[in-house]
Amino acid sequence: MKRELVLAGLSLLVLIAQAAVGRVVAPQWCPDLGLLLVVGFGLSVRSATSGIALAAFVGYLSDLLSGSLLGQHMLLRMVAFAAARVGCRRLNLRGPVPLAIFAAGLSTAHGLALWALVSFFASGSPPPWPPVGDFAAQAAVNGLLAPLVAAGVARVYQALGDEEGTKLMRLEPRKFPA
Amino acid sequence: MRLPLLVVGLVVVATVSMVVDRRALRGGPRNFPPWAGPIVDAAVPIQKALSYPIDFARQTWARYGDLVGVAEENALLQERIHVLEEENLQLREALVASGRLAQIAEMRADFEVPMLPAQLVGSDLSAFFRSVLVDRGRAQGVRSGMPVISEEGIVGLVTATSERASRATLLLDRQTAIDGTVQRSRTRGIVRGRGTDLVEFEFVARGGEVEVGDVVITSGLDGVYPKGLRVGIVTAVSEPGSKLLRTATLVPAVDFGRLEQVFVILRRGPSMELLYRTEGGDADAQTASAGASGR
Numbered sequence: 524m525k526r527e528l529v530l531a532g533l534s535l536l537v538l539i540a541q542a543a544v545g546r547v548v549a550p551q552w553c554p555d556l557g558l559l560l561v562v563g564f565g566l567s568v569r570s571a572t573s574g575i576a577l578a579a580f581v582g583y584l585s586d587l588l589s590g591s592l593l594g595q596h597m598l599l600r601m602v603a604f605a606a607a608r609v610g611c612r613r614l615n616l617r618g619p620v621p622l623a624i625f626a627a628g629l630s631t632a633h634g635l636a637l638w639a640l641v642s643f644f645a646s647g648s649p650p651p652w653p654p655v656g657d658f659a660a661q662a663a664v665n666g667l668l669a670p671l672v673a674a675g676v677a678r679v680y681q682a683l684g685d686e687e688g689t690k691l692m693r694l695e696p697r698k699f700p701a
Numbered sequence: 702m703r704l705p706l707l708v709v710g711l712v713v714v715a716t717v718s719m720v721v722d723r724r725a726l727r728g729g730p731r732n733f734p735p736w737a738g739p740i741v742d743a744a745v746p747i748q749k750a751l752s753y754p755i756d757f758a759r760q761t762w763a764r765y766g767d768l769v770g771v772a773e774e775n776a777l778l779q780e781r782i783h784v785l786e787e788e789n790l791q792l793r794e795a796l797v798a799s800g801r802l803a804q805i806a807e808m809r810a811d812f813e814v815p816m817l818p819a820q821l822v823g824s825d826l827s828a829f830f831r832s833v834l835v836d837r838g839r840a841q842g843v844r845s846g847m848p849v850i851s852e853e854g855i856v857g858l859v860t861a862t863s864e865r866a867s868r869a870t871l872l873l874d875r876q877t878a879i880d881g882t883v884q885r886s887r888t889r890g891i892v893r894g895r896g897t898d899l900v901e902f903e904f905v906a907r908g909g910e911v912e913v914g915d916v917v918i919t920s921g922l923d924g925v926y927p928k929g930l931r932v933g934i935v936t937a938v939s940e941p942g943s944k945l946l947r948t949a950t951l952v953p954a955v956d957f958g959r960l961e962q963v964f965v966i967l968r969r970g971p972s973m974e975l976l977y978r979t980e981g982g983d984a985d986a987q988t989a990s991a992g993a994s995g996r
Contacts, residue, residue, distance in 0.1 A: 526913065535740070535744075536747070538826060539744045539747050539748055539823070540751055541748075541826060542744070542748060542822075542823030542824055542825075542834065543747075543748040543751035543752050543755065543822065543823055544751070544755070545823070545824035545825065545826070546752065546755065546821060546824045546833075547755055547759065547958075549958075550824070550825070550828040550831070551828050553828060555827070555828070557826060563742055571704055571978070572703055572704050574705055575704070575707060575708060575711065576707065576711070579711045579714075579715070581988065582715075583718075583737075584740070585826050585827065586718075586739055587733065587737050587740060588741075588823065588825075588826045588831030588834065589825045589826040589827040589830050589832065590825050590827070590831065590832030590860070590868065590870050590874060591721040591827060591829075591830055592718070592719045592726070592875075593716040593717060593718040593719065593721075593722040593734070593737075594714070594716065594717070594718030595715075595721065596827070597711070597714070597715040597718065598712065598715040598716070598719075600710070601711060601712070618971065629852035634828075634829065637827070637829050638819055640719075641829070641875075642718060644723050645876070651875055651895055651896065653829060654896075655895055657828060657896075657897070661828050664928070693922060698838075
C-alpha cells in the first residue's frame, strides 16, 4: 500500500510539472507523461488491482488538469494499463526499442480513442479530426521517453520494497512432528 | 474476484463522471467536484513555483529581443502618438460641438466592465484539448461562463472553477465557437478553434467580403463575449466555389505561446447568464462579481 501511495503522490507531482512545462512546449511536442506512467505501471506493478487503481487515479488527475470531461482520461488510462499488461506478457518489451515502438503505437491508439470519446459526447457536429502530423509527433516523443519513464517507475517500485515478491519468496518453516 | 469488481466499479465511475460533467458543461454552474477542488487548488502554488524560472527565462530573452531595434520603434511610436493626439483632439471638438460629451461621460460608467487580472499557471495535459489553469477561482468572484481576455484580444472562456483556481478553455480548442465580424466589411461569421495554433472563420459565401489582412473582432451577438474584442487576422481565404459557406484561416490576435497574464471579465454575457440562471444555484455570481469589481 505504501508503494502505491508514493507512486500516486509522485504521479501527481509529475502531472503538475508537465502542466507547468507545457506552457512553453508546443502541445504536440509535449510528452503525455500520464500515459507513460501508466505504461510503466503496467510493466512494473505486480498487482493488477493496484495497477488499475493507480491508472484510474492518474487518468482522473489528467482529467482535472486538462480540458476533457471528467472520466475520459480515467477510462482510457485503464485501457492503456490493460494494454501494457497484456503487451508485456505477450510481447518482449524488455528492451528500449520494443518498448518505444509499443508506447508510440499506444499513444496513437490513445489519441484516436480520445477523439472518438470527445466526438461521442460532443453536442452538434463532432470536433475536427486532429492533424496526422500532431499525432505522429506526439507518438514519437512518447516513444522516445517511454523507456526512461518505465525505468523510473520500476526503480521507484523496487526502491520501496517489493512486498509481494518477498512474500512469494518467503519459505514457511517446516514443522516436523515431535 | 476483487479485480473484476474493481474494474467494473472504476468503469462505472468514469462513465458516470463523463455524463455528469457533460450535463454540467451544457448548462448550470460547472465547478470542480468537491473532492477534486483541493487537488486543483494545491496544484496552483506548485505550478506557480515551477513557472517562475520558466517565465523569468522567457521574459529575459524577450526583453533582450525587444532591445533590438528599439530606437526605430520608439521613433515610429512617437510619430503615431502625434497622429492619435491630433485625431483625439478633433473628435473631442466634434463631440463638444454636438453637445454630447457630458452624456457620453455619464454612459461610460455603464459600459465599464469589471476585470480581474490572473496569471496562467498551467497548460492542458492533453495535446487534444487547449485549456489553461489560472490562479483565480470562486473566492475571487470567478464563475464558469466568464470570458477571459488579454490586452491583445480574446483568450477563451472559464469552463470550470475551484475555490482558488479556474480552468479556461482557449479560443484554439476544438470545442470553441465565437460569433465574429470582419472589422472592415462587417461580414459576420463563426470563429472556430481547430486544436492547432490557427482558428477558422466560417462565413456565408454570398455577400461575404473577407480579404487577407482583415481583422476579425467579436460581434457581441453570441451573448458570451463583449463586442469589439480582437479575435484574429485573416491569413487565407478559401476559394468561393459553389458552397454556401466559405472559410478563412485566422492567426489569433493573442500569442498563446507567450501568454502569461490574462484578465477575467467578471460579468457573464447575456446568453451565459441566461444559461446558468436557468439551472439555478449560481445566483451569487452577480453579487461576487459586483464585489470583485470594487477591488
